[in-house]
Amino acid sequence: MIEACIFDLDGVIVDTAKYHFIAWKALAEELGFEFILDDNERLKGVSRMKSLDILLEIGGLQFSEQQKLAMAEKKNMLYVSYIEKMTPEETLPGVPEFLQELRNKGIKIALGSASKNSPMILDRIQLSGMFDVVVDGNSITEAKPNPEVFLKGAEKLGILPENCVVFEDAIAGIEAARNAGMYCVGIGKPEILGMADFVIPGFEEFTFEKLEAPFPFPPKWKA
Numbered sequence: 073m074i075e076a077c078i079f080d081l082d083g084v085i086v087d088t089a090k091y092h093f094i095a096w097k098a099l100a101e102e103l104g105f106e107f108i109l110d111d112n113e114r115l116k117g118v119s120r121m122k123s124l125d126i127l128l129e130i131g132g133l134q135f136s137e138q139q140k141l142a143m144a145e146k147k148n149m150l151y152v153s154y155i156e157k158m159t160p161e162e163t164l165p166g167v168p169e170f171l172q173e174l175r176n177k178g179i180k181i182a183l184g185s186a187s188k189n190s191p192m193i194l195d196r197i198q199l200s201g202m203f204d205v206v207v208d209g210n211s212i213t214e215a216k217p218n219p220e221v222f223l224k225g226a227e228k229l230g231i232l233p234e235n236c237v238v239f240e241d242a243i244a245g246i247e248a249a250r251n252a253g254m255y256c257v258g259i260g261k262p263e264i265l266g267m268a269d270f271v272i273p274g275f276e277e278f279t280f281e282k283l284e285a286p287f288p289f290p291p292k293w294k295a
């Protein structure tokens with residue numbers, strides 16, 4: 073039985089990947105190497121410091137922990153300069169309607185994101201009020217694929233993991249959902265997100281009825 077839906081933020085509710093890309097690219101250029109869009113895929117769903125490690129690996133560079141913290145801070149300042157200008161129009165199509173449908177049906181809604189900027193983004197797109205619970209990069213210690221972010225969300229909602237559905241666009245996030253023992257819907261391409269219980273391209277035309285349709289089949293983690 074579906075009692076709660078837990079949403080990732082970046083790539084599910086909003087497309088912030090383009091802003092992360094601009095900011096990481098600027099840092100790479102400052103360090104003297106090129107960062108291309110293809111490599112940006114590797115940063116999806118990955119925490120800020122882990123993203124920096126991947127970036128530096130691409131550039132073949134090494135720095136001290138202190139230098140890395142300063143670089144991550146600098147990248148974040150540029151990233152924030154973009155997201156603070158976001159408007160509700162940047163919410164991905166169909167998301168507000170689907171959230172409203174869940175609320176009307178009494179389904180609980182949580183956010184489960186690695187981003188420390190989640191509160192600001194939800195505020196800018198005017199969706200903060202839709203979430204019963206927000207678990208983000210400020211309240212977790214373990215990054216996806218560790219299930220902490222989703223288990224915390226379920227616990228705060230007071231709902232059993234098996235009655236939660238996670239919506240995720242990143243492979244690490246789908247793994248995290250499965251590790252949490254939750255049903256998982258991939259947002260994106262089936263050839264990339266094959267581990268999800270099922271995959272949809274986005275929320276346009278998506279309804280609770282379509283979400284419920286495959287139930288009560290056991291989720292893949294049980295198979």
Ligand code: G6P
Nearest residue numbers: 082116117118120186187188189
């Ligand atoms: C999400 C994004 C990642 C990002 C991470 C941390 O998972 O998909 O690309 O690195 O959040 O975001 P933050 O806003 O805290 O730097």
Ligand code: MG
Nearest residue numbers: 080082083241
């Ligand atoms: Mg994501």
